[in-house]
Amino acid sequence: MSPRIDPDRSKSWLRRALPLVRAHRGMLFTSLGLSLVGLLVQVQIPDALRRGIDDALVARTSDLNTYVWLVAALAIAQGVLNFGARKYLLRTAYEIEYDLRTLIYSHLVRLPYGFYDRVQSGELMSRAASDVRAVQMYLAFGPSILVQCGIALVAFGLMVSINPLLAVVAMATMPLIALLGVWMRKAIFPVSWLIQARLARVATIVDENTQGVRVVKAFAAEPRQVQALADAADRVRWAYRRDALIRSRWAPTLESLPRLGLALVLLFGGWMVIDGQTTIGTIVAFNSYVLMLQPPFRMLGMMIMLGQRAAASAQRIYEILDTESEIVEADRPIDARLRGELEFRGVGFAYADGTVALADLDLRVAPGETVALVGRTGSGKSTLGRLLARYYDATAGTVLIDGRDVREYGLAELRRQVGIVPEEPFLFSATIRDNIAFGRPDAADEDVIAAARAAGADEFIGHLPEAYATVVGERGYTLSGGQRQRVAIARALLMNPPVLVLDDATSAVDVSVEQRIHTALRDLMVGRTTLIVAHRLSTIGLADRVLLVEDGRVVADGTHRELLDDPRYAAVLASYDTPTDTATDIPTDTAAHVANDEVTTA
Known part of the structure; x- marks a missing residue:
């Protein structure tokens, strides 16, 4: 399947990009599969620790070395699987980036002179560089982040199988995290669009001054042009600061809520241990599971940010790809040596x-x-x-x-x-x-x-x-x-x-x-x-x-x-x-x- 962008403008930007992702589904699915298996191995480690503590240390019914070697083997297997997953994920990312740039350039060379009369070259350079990178990051790393977030479901399933009540306590903060993620997404999108547009303006000024450096020097206009660039860069800086302010408000909360779950596990789990309703190994395992949930939810915040920036960048790229050439090739073009009349x-x-x-x-x-x-x-x-x-x-x-x-x-x-x-x-x-x-x-x-x-x-x-x-x-x-x-x-x-x-x-x-x-x-x-x-x-x-x-x-x-x-x-x-x-x-x-x-x- 050749890489392409779906021409249907009524679809969302992500659905339009799916044919591009499907062109590399072999490598992507290999990466996701290895990542998923690695996560399944990872969630076994806390359970092995629980059984090691309860059976080998507390009840003394098993050999501690057995669990030590089991945890070590699981850790090595996880490292090997993560290496393969990372390798194929990066290859997928670079292939998507290559295809996007090729698609844009192939379309640009087909557009007529009139298009270039209207559009600045610096704007095109920005869309073929920073915008492509933003879309590539989301298309390649987004599925991987989702798989990593899937560890929450696996971990929750294991926690329910160990102690259903404590599992509910550990996951009590998750609905609030989902709600905060939606609010953060709405707040970041307009700023992401503004950042990409202002970066394009900076690229245009740099491009024009590089190509017109002889004119700039001839009129001793260096200070004025430097000031123009500084003004454009200052507008970018303002947009980045706004983006940082939004993320500083929402991201720490998203990252900290799972830790609140850790405190709840210690509180309610401690009471249950005292009452004899659970074991110390169970609390240690649940603490490990809650800690294991923190990176996925941290990445979820990053995914929301990447998604909004990618959405803004994709729309800017689609503006080029959706531009139709006024110069249309004939259905059955004539290819003959001209006489010159x-x-x-x-x-x-x-x-x-x-x-x-x-x-x-x-x-x-x-x-x-x-x-x-x-x-x-x-x-x-x-x-x-x-x-x-x-x-x-x-x-x-x-x-x-x-x-x-x-x-x-x-x-x-x-x-x-x-x-x-x-x-x-x-x-x-x-x-x-x-x-x-x-x-x-x-x-x-x-x-x-x-x-x-x-x-x-x-x-x-x-x-x-x-x-x-x-x-x-x-x-x-x-x-x-x-x-x-x-x-x-x-x-x-x-x-x-x-x-x-x-x-x-x-x-x-x-x-x-x-x-x-x-x-x-x-x-x-x-x-x-x-x-x-x-x-x-x-x-x-x-x-x-x-x-x-x-x-x-x-x-x-x-x-x-x-x-x-x-x-x-x-x-x-x-x-x-x-x-x-x-x-x-x-x-x-x-x-x-x-x-x-x-x-x-x-």
Whole structure:
């Protein structure tokens, strides 16, 4: 049975988690069985002491050595059984923790971009760490604690068989313990939820400041950020103090009530011994049984605390697992090599925060054509590539590739064939080679080097300490912005996608390097449909067509020369900061025309 969480949201959190526990029922039942047998052995020890005292010491009808060896043998057997029970219990706990983390991560990677637009990464880290641990502790150790509490029933049965009246006296405090346990459970739950939520906030602050440490240092904001963390930690501290206050009120009472039972046994048992209704050995045995009841009831208080924290954590985990992806795979997805014909029919799209990116946009790109998208920031250029790869789905209209709705294609195959190079690429803390070959881990070294050369990255990689085996720092920050962009371009080119989207992918590259990249890209773009989000005239020079995008619509379509007469196009070009590359990759007379037009427009 594969580990899973029951998707039925109407069930309690514990019933939903039962399939996860059942996946490891073999180890869990083995642990519980050994624990139960160990407890059955344990409860025999007080009875052996009773018979030893009464028969060997008082009545002198038996040999004391017999009982000494019996108690020693029972103690050794109990130790062996407890060792096995503990071993399998811990294995079960670690397996449940592994499965929970795997389930969460597997679901997270299936969720679309829109989910990550709404949720902070620190919040997700907290749910995959402390929340998972809280649920794991209860699912694995909860049954064991219940079995240990079951010793009370066994012990009570033995006490009844020895002396029913004294057994009732010894267990007189148990109903009150059960009632206090219910009250404690109700008091702890809200605080447990608050603790987990505030821990998640602390994790978010730490995550953001770790990733944004360069910004923090650049603005000398360390004291302010430390104070923000201190404020969040102080709120966690308050919640923990509240939790400690509740437990300090209830837990000592839960632990002490069995000791009150011990006093009652001594009192009433003493009277019964004086009256000849019971024996000294019986009182010693009952004292041992009452003492034996204390750890289970102490653990019962801990179980109540674990249960409330686990309930709060489970609900936070289920919030992730119950989140359904807006990007749904087709029932019978198409997996075919794309030709690269792109079409947007009346496409509209708005992000989750309400920002409208595209509005009734129509566009067609022929296979093998290279099209530059030009427009002001926020005009919707980058969104086109994201809709092609189904990072998001259009909220209106249809996006088609090769005449078919992109929703008909298999997601994995579609994204392998639509390569996107973002303006701010992400690199993993791995070797340069592994970053380039991320989409094709089994790629030959020759192919990796060829892709790096095409992206203009081979030269700087050769100067690194270990060349392609050099490990870049977290997020690739040991490389410059331009170097990261070239590695990202190489990563996309290695996949050899029939559709390539360059989202201002050379914005951080200097002009001389950009020229070499463009020279290589001209050859690589032959027969490949390419969309270029352009902010440089040199990049526009790579395109067969140029589209001017404004307010989510294509308002002008033509070649660079044709659009120069459109004042809107000239205004956008004038807004670009391109003083050093106006003559790059554009014919001389065109560059002069643009320069003059920019001056006139300004």
